[in-house]
Amino acid sequence: MEYTVQKLGKMAGISTRTLRYYDEIGILKPARINSSGYRIYGPQEVDRLQQILFYRELGVSLENIKDIVTSPAFDGSAALKEHHEKLLEKRGQLDLLIANVEKTIALTEGRIKMADKEKFEGFKQKLIDDNEKQYGKEIREKYGKDAVEKSNSKLKGMSQEQYAAAEKLGADVMETLKDAFATGDPAGELAQKAADLHRQWLSFWWDSYTKEAHAGVAQMYVDDERFTAYYDIEQPGLAVFLRDAVMIYTGMGQ
Amino acid sequence: MEYTVQKLGKMAGISTRTLRYYDEIGILKPARINSSGYRIYGPQEVDRLQQILFYRELGVSLENIKDIVTSPAFDGSAALKEHHEKLLEKRGQLDLLIANVEKTIALTEGRIKMADKEKFEGFKQKLIDDNEKQYGKEIREKYGKDAVEKSNSKLKGMSQEQYAAAEKLGADVMETLKDAFATGDPAGELAQKAADLHRQWLSFWWDSYTKEAHAGVAQMYVDDERFTAYYDIEQPGLAVFLRDAVMIYTGMGQ
DNA sequence: ATACACCTTTACGCAACGTCAATGTCAAAC
DNA sequence: GTTTGACATTGACGTTGCGTAAAGGTGTAT
Numbered sequence: 001m002e003y004t005v006q007k008l009g010k011m012a013g014i015s016t017r018t019l020r021y022y023d024e025i026g027i028l029k030p031a032r033i034n035s036s037g038y039r040i041y042g043p044q045e046v047d048r049l050q051q052i053l054f055y056r057e058l059g060v061s062l063e064n065i066k067d068i069v070t071s072p073a074f075d076g077s078a079a080l081k082e083h084h085e086k087l088l089e090k091r092g093q094l095d096l097l098i099a100n101v102e103k104t105i106a107l108t109e110g111r112i113k114m115a116d117k118e119k120f121e122g123f124k125q126k127l128i129d130d131n132e133k134q135y136g137k138e139i140r141e142k143y144g145k146d147a148v149e150k151s152n153s154k155l156k157g158m159s160q161e162q163y164a165a166a167e168k169l170g171a172d173v174m175e176t177l178k179d180a181f182a183t184g185d186p187a188g189e190l191a192q193k194a195a196d197l198h199r200q201w202l203s204f205w206w207d208s209y210t211k212e213a214h215a216g217v218a219q220m221y222v223d224d225e226r227f228t229a230y231y232d233i234e235q236p237g238l239a240v241f242l243r244d245a246v247m248i249y250t251g252m253g254q
Numbered sequence: 255m256e257y258t259v260q261k262l263g264k265m266a267g268i269s270t271r272t273l274r275y276y277d278e279i280g281i282l283k284p285a286r287i288n289s290s291g292y293r294i295y296g297p298q299e300v301d302r303l304q305q306i307l308f309y310r311e312l313g314v315s316l317e318n319i320k321d322i323v324t325s326p327a328f329d330g331s332a333a334l335k336e337h338h339e340k341l342l343e344k345r346g347q348l349d350l351l352i353a354n355v356e357k358t359i360a361l362t363e364g365r366i367k368m369a370d371k372e373k374f375e376g377f378k379q380k381l382i383d384d385n386e387k388q389y390g391k392e393i394r395e396k397y398g399k400d401a402v403e404k405s406n407s408k409l410k411g412m413s414q415e416q417y418a419a420a421e422k423l424g425a426d427v428m429e430t431l432k433d434a435f436a437t438g439d440p441a442g443e444l445a446q447k448a449a450d451l452h453r454q455w456l457s458f459w460w461d462s463y464t465k466e467a468h469a470g471v472a473q474m475y476v477d478d479e480r481f482t483a484y485y486d487i488e489q490p491g492l493a494v495f496l497r498d499a500v501m502i503y504t505g506m507g508q
Numbered sequence: 509a510t511a512c513a514c515c516t517t518t519a520c521g522c523a524a525c526g527t528c529a530a531t532g533t534c535a536a537a538c
Numbered sequence: 539g540t541t542t543g544a545c546a547t548t549g550a551c552g553t554t555g556c557g558t559a560a561a562g563g564t565g566t567a568t
Binding site: 269271272279290315316 | 554556558563564565
């Protein structure tokens with residue numbers, strides 16, 4: 001079987017430009033050049049291309065692929081493991097990024113609805129100030145990375161509808177919470193209902209629910225001004241009230 | 255407060271080159287240029303830089319950031335949402351990639367222990383052949399993407415120890431399965447134990463277990479030659495035997 | 509006066525190709 | 539036999555977000 005660039009390209013699902021590039025950088029040279037200067041590839045080249053594409057699929061750089069396919073003694077297994085590590089790291093970073101974007105979206109949306117833009121700007125500035133760019137990292141350190149990771153992992157699998165449902169639940173929490181706040185009693189029925197809604201809302205983001213984690217998050221709302229602001233912008237004192245309600249709800253108050 | 259490039263760069267944690275580049279592409283021009291041609295930045299520029307860096311942190315391209323910071327009426331929220339979509343997609347791809355790498359590592363390790371390298375090479379070639387590069391995608395289409403995503407999402411949160419435990423369980427499955435195969439009875443005690451171990455193993459990868467999904471996977475081992483090969487390389491017929499055992503175990507045989 | 513840190517513009521380099529441009533070749537249709 | 543249309547070739551520039559010289563002017567302390 002002999003192939004020209006286009007045939008091989010079609011078979012492998014890559015462009016002819018790519019094949020010429022691979023020739024250029026020396027990782028896949030054609031078996032021969034015919035009288036008209038056409039690149040002609042044989043079965044060996046097909047195999048090699050398959051190897052190349054395989055590693056490329058895995059995100060290995062062509063530079064490294066070159067080492068892999070040219071050196072026969074290359075330890076592909078070790079390279080794969082190292083690469084695996086890098087991929088996991090990359091995903092971790094990506095997860096943080098996604099969480100941050102989500103948080104930002106939620107914040108801006110909440111803000112735009114209920115506050116003036118000026119303050120928003122000021123707040124956002126403050127957010128970034130004092131090296132808070134490391135947002136996720138900081139939260140990780142403060143409240144343990146497990147919660148953050150749980151949240152991230154759950155989010156992944158969520159469908160649009162689920163996401164919408166979660167958002168609605170979040171709104172419900174806020175509404176019930178405000179009503180409860182009016183009663184002034186965190187142990188009261190309304191407040192406990194708010195705490196329960198909050199648990200349901202959390203369950204959307206976490207794989208497993210525990211009272212401890214729930215209570216921890218509620219405390220976080222009070223400790224971390226970003227979250228405090230999110231709740232208190234509706235009603236000052238709401239974050240503390242929610243924490244108190246959750247503490248009672250979870251029985252973690254003492 | 256006025257800043258030269260280096261002072262501002264130091265404050266913001268970026269290089270002077272970056273500042274000159276931002277000037278060049280027009281997303282951050284200095285307040286004025288002094289008599290010697292030096293770039294002088296004022297408080298407004300500091301604020302703007304903070305905004306830019308904020309969005310940059312979120313992975314937004316400078317091109318898009320330009321739109322955000324230059325047009326005051328720009329809908330940053332919508333831009334962020336779009337960006338969010340892209341990030342999710344990216345993570346999906348990354349997950350597939352990671353799954354592929356893990357599978358490859360598992361395969362190579364298993365193979366090296368129990369088969370000659372030649373066959374392995376042939377198999378890998380075959381794997382990629384017939385457009386099977388779209389590995390994950392294909393599996394997704396064939397057996398529903400839910401299972402794949404479940405698997406991915408679970409993997410993320412696993413610790414090293416958990417991973418090791420899962421691998422041991424996998425080995426147990428194989429061992430028990432081989433013993434069971436010797437009896438020839440997929441309904442027998444050993445075979446059912448193997449099926450149960452297999453369920454446990456699956457539970458490592460899936461958030462939720464259902465009989466239907468379990469049976470589906472077992473069928474997949476038979477339908478998909480890649481998996482068939484994985485089991486049958488130890489003992490021809492093992493994949494079919496496991497499927498039969500699981501069908502009985504789950505009661506999905508009919 | 510000299511050193512030394514700071515500033516400037518210009519411009520190439522990076523990864524992995526995409527995308528013209530200008531031109532030659534092949535098989536089939538007229 | 540020629541025309542057409544699909545294919546091939548080699549350049550060579552564009553992409554992103556800067557890093558990294560190079561070659562030179564400026565500011566200030568000694």
